[in-house]
Amino acid sequence: MIDWLIDNLLLLVGVAFLALLVMAVLAPLDSLGWWAGWRTRKADQQAAPSLDPDAILPAEAERYIVYLSGIGKASGRWSFPEETDFIARLKAELPGTVVIDDVFPYGTTFRGLEEERFFNVLWGFVNNRLLRRPTATVGWLVNIRNIFQVAVSVDHRYGPFYNLGAAESVIEALQAHGYRVGNGRPVVMIGYSGGAQVSIGASTYLAQMLAAPIQVVTIGGVMSADPGCVWVQHLHYLYGEADAMDRIGKNPFAGRWPMMKQSPWNRMLGQEKVTVTPMGPMAHNGPLGYFSSEPLPNGQPRVEATVNVVREAILSNP
Amino acid sequence: MADFFALVGSALALDRSALAVAAATPGALAAALWIAFLGGVSLMLGQSVVLFANRVSRWRFVACLAVAGLVYVVGLVIWGITIWLSARVFGLDILARTITFAVGVGQAPFLFGFFCLIPYLGTSLQRILAVYSLLVVVAALSAVLEVKLWQAAVLAAAGWILQAGLSRALNRPLAGVRTWLWRASTGRPTPIMRQDALAALTSDPR
Numbered sequence: 437m438i439d440w441l442i443d444n445l446l447l448l449v450g451v452a453f454l455a456l457l458v459m460a461v462l463a464p465l466d467s468l469g470w471w472a473g474w475r476t477r478k479a480d481q482q483a484a485p486s487l488d489p490d491a492i493l494p495a496e497a498e499r500y501i502v503y504l505s506g507i508g509k510a511s512g513r514w515s516f517p518e519e520t521d522f523i524a525r526l527k528a529e530l531p532g533t534v535v536i537d538d539v540f541p542y543g544t545t546f547r548g549l550e551e552e553r554f555f556n557v558l559w560g561f562v563n564n565r566l567l568r569r570p571t572a573t574v575g576w577l578v579n580i581r582n583i584f585q586v587a588v589s590v591d592h593r594y595g596p597f598y599n600l601g602a603a604e605s606v607i608e609a610l611q612a613h614g615y616r617v618g619n620g621r622p623v624v625m626i627g628y629s630g631g632a633q634v635s636i637g638a639s640t641y642l643a644q645m646l647a648a649p650i651q652v653v654t655i656g657g658v659m660s661a662d663p664g665c666v667w668v669q670h671l672h673y674l675y676g677e678a679d680a681m682d683r684i685g686k687n688p689f690a691g692r693w694p695m696m697k698q699s700p701w702n703r704m705l706g707q708e709k710v711t712v713t714p715m716g717p718m719a720h721n722g723p724l725g726y727f728s729s730e731p732l733p734n735g736q737p738r739v740e741a742t743v744n745v746v747r748e749a750i751l752s753n754p
Numbered sequence: 755m756a757d758f759f760a761l762v763g764s765a766l767a768l769d770r771s772a773l774a775v776a777a778a779t780p781g782a783l784a785a786a787l788w789i790a791f792l793g794g795v796s797l798m799l800g801q802s803v804v805l806f807a808n809r810v811s812r813w814r815f816v817a818c819l820a821v822a823g824l825v826y827v828v829g830l831v832i833w834g835i836t837i838w839l840s841a842r843v844f845g846l847d848i849l850a851r852t853i854t855f856a857v858g859v860g861q862a863p864f865l866f867g868f869f870c871l872i873p874y875l876g877t878s879l880q881r882i883l884a885v886y887s888l889l890v891v892v893a894a895l896s897a898v899l900e901v902k903l904w905q906a907a908v909l910a911a912a913g914w915i916l917q918a919g920l921s922r923a924l925n926r927p928l929a930g931v932r933t934w935l936w937r938a939s940t941g942r943p944t945p946i947m948r949q950d951a952l953a954a955l956t957s958d959p960r
Contacts, residue, residue, distance in 0.1 A: 473809055
């Protein structure tokens with residue numbers, strides 16, 4: 437009986453490992469296929485409407501913020517309830533500001549895992565399960581898949597293409613909300629967890645294609661010393677003392693080690709372009725996470741404290 | 755087919771006695787060359803970002819993999835010849851095909867070269883596979899030539915140095931061949947580095 441269990445357990449571990457390898461190997465193909473012209477983005481498939489000078493465009497807002505969610509994000513079409521609450525509170529605190537939260541940072545040619553080309557039946561199922569119950573266990577599959585997309589963004593071979601695709605998605609979303617490219621209006625990227633890496637990676641292209649200053653606010657951010665650091669005007673780094681991901685997340689990236697003095701990250705630190713803000717006893721996610729309504733020792737809900745710090749960070753930008 | 759996989763297994767396990775036996779069987783050289791070809795194809799797949807960056811079409815992509823496999827085999831045969839020449843210098847009288855067999859099976863680790871596609875870890879994996887492959891070549895040379903491991907390592911190194919010297923000397927005359935191969939397989943005039951491609955794209959603000 438024990439032998440049978442061990443045999444089958446080993447088989448299961450073997451199958452899981454194989455699935456992980458397949459996922460990892462396929463991870464760069466979406467963005468590379470898009471660059472090579474093998475795949476088109478959903479937005480590109482629709483014929484571009486001719487620019488009518490008399491067409492009524494949405495009014496340009498005072499400020500534009502793009503929120504990129506963490507690796508648990510399954511689709512740009514819906515958000516986890518606690519993030520929806522965070523965005524709603526942030527909008528209320530920053531009148532005249534457009535806050536965009538429907539960009540999917542973990543895919544180049546699609547806006548949600550329900551449109552994923554490899555194993556789309558599986559991802560459609562996972563997406564539906566998460567829609568019904570955001571804390572469903574299958575969410576781990578999304579986490580693993582999206583970790584590989586963050587790795588694609590970090591990788592010096594694939595990152596340039598992936599991050600360009602992410603920048604295009606952000607620009608499309610900005611334009612849909614009235615942003616006029618060329619006006620030079622600053623854009624604030626808020627990156628939570630793995631969304632921080634995509635925010636910084638995309639900054640290389642956003643800064644050049646929009647010809648505008650790009651500011652970044654990271655919340656529990658997992659990010660490398662991406663070349664995009666050079667293009668970020670200022671970065672606000674928010675971390676919780678109980679956030680294990682913050683501690684673990686910086687170690688794999690050599691460019692973030694203090695000894696690598698010339699890395700883009702350390703140069704950005706040296707130029708005092710980074711403001712580090714400790715967030716108190718906050719965890720990466722869950723009941724003690726940045727977006728939780730659980731109160732801090734001072735009685736303030738965690739999400740409220742996060743919104744206040746993010747608001748101050750954004751308003752302190754030039 | 756079973757023999758082919760057995761040969762791959764022996765190579766990956768650095769099993770010198772099994773490799774010595776396999777080298778004496780008919781079809782051993784062909785199997786070794788197939789391992790080298792497939793290893794070259796797999797490695798090219800792992801490094802295929804260069805093809806994607808140059809916007810190679812799907813059919814050209816497949817053609818490039820095949821061409822890369824062939825070029826890889828040609829390179830290995832040249833390495834085999836330089837090892838054979840080095841062996842002659844050391845007074846060893848052996849068949850060039852025996853050495854080509856050893857060099858060919860040594861590429862067995864590169865059958866997993868497509869795993870170099872894995873983001874972030876892929877480049878390190880490629881280095882690990884290269885070291886692994888070198889170890890298999892040395893073990894196979896030691897097995898087929900019936901020499902000690904260090905002697906096989908010296909032969910492999912001597913052959914490699916000779917090949918590197920040749921490659922440097924022929925760099926200019928071969929440049930035209932390389933360009934022709936690139937054009938014929940990809941349909942693109944010259945390889946574009948990804949930085950160039952992206953710089954051109956972002957130079958104009960939208």
